[in-house]
Amino acid sequence: xxxxxxxxxxxxxxxxxTADKKGDTYVLNGSKIFITNGPIADVAVVYAKTAPExxxxxxxAFIVEKGTPGFxxxxxxxxxxxSTSQTSELFFNNCAIPAENLxxxxxxxFNMSLQTVEWDRSALLAPFVGASTYMMNRCVEYARSRxxxxxxxxxxxxxxxKIANIRIFGEAARNxxxxxxxxKNQGRPMNHLEAAVAKLFVGDWSLAPANDAVVLFGxxxxxxxxxMERIFRDSRLAPIGGGTSDIQKMIISKLI
Ligand SMILES: Cc1cc2nc3c(=O)[nH]c(=O)nc-3n(C[C@H](O)[C@H](O)[C@H](O)COP(=O)(O)OP(=O)(O)OC[C@H]3O[C@@H](n4cnc5c(N)ncnc54)[C@H](O)[C@@H]3O)c2cc1C
Numbered sequence: 590x591x592x593x594x595x596x597x598x599x600x601x602x603x604x605x606x607t608a609d610k611k612g613d614t615y616v617l618n619g620s621k622i623f624i625t626n627g628p629i630a631d632v633a634v635v636y637a638k639t640a641p642e643x644x645x646x647x648x649x650a651f652i653v654e655k656g657t658p659g660f661x662x663x664x665x666x667x668x669x670x671x672s673t674s675q676t677s678e679l680f681f682n683n684c685a686i687p688a689e690n691l692x693x694x695x696x697x698x699f700n701m702s703l704q705t706v707e708w709d710r711s712a713l714l715a716p717f718v719g720a721s722t723y724m725m726n727r728c729v730e731y732a733r734s735r736x737x738x739x740x741x742x743x744x745x746x747x748x749x750x751k752i753a754n755i756r757i758f759g760e761a762a763r764n765x766x767x768x769x770x771x772x773k774n775q776g777r778p779m780n781h782l783e784a785a786v787a788k789l790f791v792g793d794w795s796l797a798p799a800n801d802a803v804v805l806f807g808x809x810x811x812x813x814x815x816x817m818e819r820i821f822r823d824s825r826l827a828p829i830g831g832g833t834s835d836i837q838k839m840i841i842s843k844l845i
Pocket of ligand 1: 590591592593595597598599600622623624625626668671676826829830831832833834835836
């Protein structure tokens with residue numbers, strides 16, 4: 590999904606990538622950044638302005654295929670975490686695509702992007718829920734095996750509290766993820782409030798349990814060999830990807 594630009598992130602409508610209709614083509618110019626799968630995708634859905642003076646209503650969505658002259662992706666960006674997912678810039682330099690690659694009709698792009706990010710927010714939750722379950726299981730194992738002061742560290746109240754906190758976060762996050770899945774199963778395709786609440790919760794509340802897990806493992810938690818530090822780093826994407834936590838709060842306050 591090619592939505593975010595170097596100077597247009599939360600404020601999507603300020604994007605400057607343009608798509609000019611020329612005969613039976615649209616000619617794209619501009620660039621996108623932080624695009625998941627950018628370096629490897631065969632097809633991109635790219636949002637561009639067909640009517641720059643109209644802001645939101647001037648945005649349209651297009652299918653752009655890899656190999657189209659004038660379309661290039663940048664190298665994989667080195668990120669803090671989620672390293673298995675490749676991320677890059679996309680560049681459009683007089684990139685002519687067939688007019689039939691317009692998705693829907695002109696000016697519908699912004700609404701389409703809202704629907705796409707709702708799915709993005711909903712789907713983004715599952716990996717973090719899975720990671721929190723894994724993190725808790727690893728912490729329990731470690732607390733039962735590691736000994737200090739002649740006792741298993743799991744017998745110390747401070748460790749018990751950390752494990753309880755990790756479990757509480759995991760249960761709440763799982764239930765919020767299930768709630769969105771349930772809503773979709775009920776035939777409600779768009780669940781902006783539920784998705785924003787869940788995304789915000791996972792984004793902002795995952796920091797403390799991920800930190801607890803690193804500390805529970807002591808020095809080993811800080812080393813690459815044990816994977817608590819990786820889960821900690823991965824969790825920092827949750828308050829940013831799919832719209833930052835600040836933006837989720839704006840959405841929630843608008844919808845209630
Ligand atoms: C790993 C990764 C993968 C991504 N994948 C994709 C992708 O596939 N496709 C895509 O299009 N984008 C993708 N993104 C981009 C992501 O959606 C944006 O990074 C995000 O929306 C924030 O935009 P920004 O980075 O420009 O930050 P900015 O919008 O510049 O925000 C900077 C800071 O200002 C705050 N802020 C901005 N506006 C307000 C406001 N009105 N009120 C209060 N605070 C505000 C923000 O919360 C943030 O703290 C990805 C990002 C990452 C990190």
